[in-house]
Amino acid sequence: MTIKENISLLPYNTFGLPAKAKIFTEYSSVEELRALLEKYKGEPLLHIGAGSNLLFTKDFDGVILHSAMRRARCVSEDADYVWIEAENGLVLDELIAQLCDMGISGLENLSYIPGEVGASAVQNVGAYGVEAKDVIESVRAVSIADGAERIFSNAECQYGYRDSIFKNSLRGKYIITHVVYRLNKHFEPKLNYGNLSSEVGSNPTPMSVREAVIRIRQQKLPEVSELGSAGSFFKNPVISHEAYETLTRQIRDDRVPHYEQEGGVKIPAAWLIEQCGWKGKSIGGAQCYPKQPLVLVNTGSATADDIVALAAAICKDVQDKFGITISPEVNYI
Ligand SMILES: Cc1cc2nc3c(=O)[nH]c(=O)nc-3n(C[C@H](O)[C@H](O)[C@H](O)COP(=O)(O)OP(=O)(O)OC[C@H]3O[C@@H](n4cnc5c(N)ncnc54)[C@H](O)[C@@H]3O)c2cc1C
Incomplete structure (x- = not known):
């Protein structure tokens, strides 16, 4: 088992954000994991994998757990x-x-x-x-x-x-x-x-x-080694058939891409975002990826605030234009 203090999370999130953790631990067996849970009872805990679906919005004032069990x-x-x-x-x-x-x-x-x-x-x-x-x-x-x-x-x-x-x-x-x-x-x-x-x-x-x-x-998709991201930032929204009919009437276009699915109609969030003009646009160092607008990338200098602001602006515009709520797939920490 390893325990480190005040460690940079840069290598542990694919967005490439420089947050820090108070304590970072790694265990090699279930027994070691139990021992860590006992030792840090009451502390804020976060178990991470490769950090490819995480957005560290600030330093983590608690204990990060990571597994070194790989068989x-x-x-x-x-x-x-x-x-x-x-x-x-x-x-x-x-x-x-x-x-x-x-x-x-x-x-x-x-x-x-x-x-x-x-x-x-x-x-x-x-x-x-x-x-x-x-x-x-x-x-x-x-x-x-x-x-x-x-x-x-x-x-x-x-x-x-x-x-x-x-x-x-x-x-x-x-x-x-x-x-x-x-x-x-x-x-x-x-x-x-x-x-x-x-x-x-x-x-x-x-x-x-x-x-x-x-x-x-x-x-x-961008290679995370070259351009930080967490893959698709938003989930594809599923709307009711009535909402879909209203949408096609409202924008006078029955070619809205859609997929029938249990409980409604799935609309590609990438299409909604592109229709709102966000494809390729940036806020600070955060960009809506030109090849796939569902992905938000760190062009190198993005802060967590840039990414949060870009995501919020995109959600607002999709809501205002289409009345559809898109929600993040990425975990905000
Ligand atoms: C370039 C790129 C492309 C991607 N493409 C896809 C795709 O095609 N499809 C797709 O579904 N996803 C995709 N993703 C998202 C991501 O790869 C997945 O969500 C992946 O499962 C995250 O794994 P991770 O190990 O990095 O988890 P992390 O990001 O570290 O953690 C994700 C969540 O799981 C929790 N967690 C981690 N480990 C455990 C555990 N052992 N027990 C309990 N909770 C745990 C964390 O606390 C966190 O809430 C992509 C991401 C990137 C960067």
């Missing part, structure tokens, strides 16, 4: 499926690369999403028509209050679009330590999203889908 193992298999248990600190993309290498499928569409296994099960990460919840069998977690372990079935995680029980009623109450995935031995490619099918070509394999996803992502 994965097969816990069961039958003729059709293999159950893989991964530790929370394993980089999700490293796990996916290994699985694709072994011809095991289910996670390949999520290739190249930054971040660690634990957070991916909190966020229910998704891309190219697949969400983590599609293959998560269960999640093992430790209670922050008393260190007790609890296993959550997929249904108990209450997954939704970039959402789970760990972001709602159990927010800040559990630390996910392990995720069990049920993965397919027989490849059933999911290529219906966007131009994925043409990018993959014929005779797809888990690895060729992974490679195609990476190629597409590299064309569209």
Whole structure:
């Protein structure tokens, strides 16, 4: 276990903001995690992964927890499926690369999403028509209050679009330590999203889908090593069918991009933001990324205030122009 004081969080957030933490800890086992929870009982705690969905708005006057548990193992298999248990600190993309290498499928569409296994099960990460919840069998977690372990079935995680029980009623109450995935031995490619099918070509394999996803992502999204960001800053809003009809009448255009979905119609937030003229615009060092307006980037000199101001201005304009509320996917700390 390591414990450091007054440490810069610059290497721990992909926005590249220079916040500091009073205490930064890293544990290598569940026992060490329990010992840290006991030691720092009553202090403000924040468990982080790779910091790719965090916006540090100020210094963190408490204890940051980070996992150095990075193993994965097969816990069961039958003729059709293999159950893989991964530790929370394993980089999700490293796990996916290994699985694709072994011809095991289910996670390949999520290739190249930054971040660690634990957070991916909190966020229910998704891309190219697949969400983590599609293959998560269960999640093992430790209670922050008393260190007790609890296993959550997929249904108990209450997954939704970039959402789970760990972001709602159990927010800040559990630390996910392990995720069990049920993965397919027989490849059933999911290529219906966007131009994925043409990018993959014929005779797809888990690895060729992974490679195609990476190629597409590299064309569209900024590399965090070059331009700080947290990926999509906003969630795509889901509105009622009535609200959608009103919207198309109001702007006299029935070509508003939309996707039918359970409970309503999903409108791409990127389109709403672009219609409001924000694509490529900046406030201070924060910019609405020209290639993908859903992403806000740190052009190098952005402060957290710049990013907060840009996000607020975009939300206000979308609300004023369309009457639609867009909310951040990114976690403000
Ligand atoms: C360039 C870029 C592209 C992206 N593309 C996508 C995409 O296509 N799809 C998508 O869904 N997301 C995407 N994201 C967002 C991000 O990668 C995901 O949200 C990812 O799951 C965050 O993982 P992390 O390890 O960095 O978590 P962090 O950002 O460190 O933490 C995220 C949240 O999870 C909590 N948390 C972290 N670990 C644990 C744990 N073990 N137990 C309980 N809570 C925990 C944190 O407290 C925080 O609230 C992108 C981000 C970037 C920078």
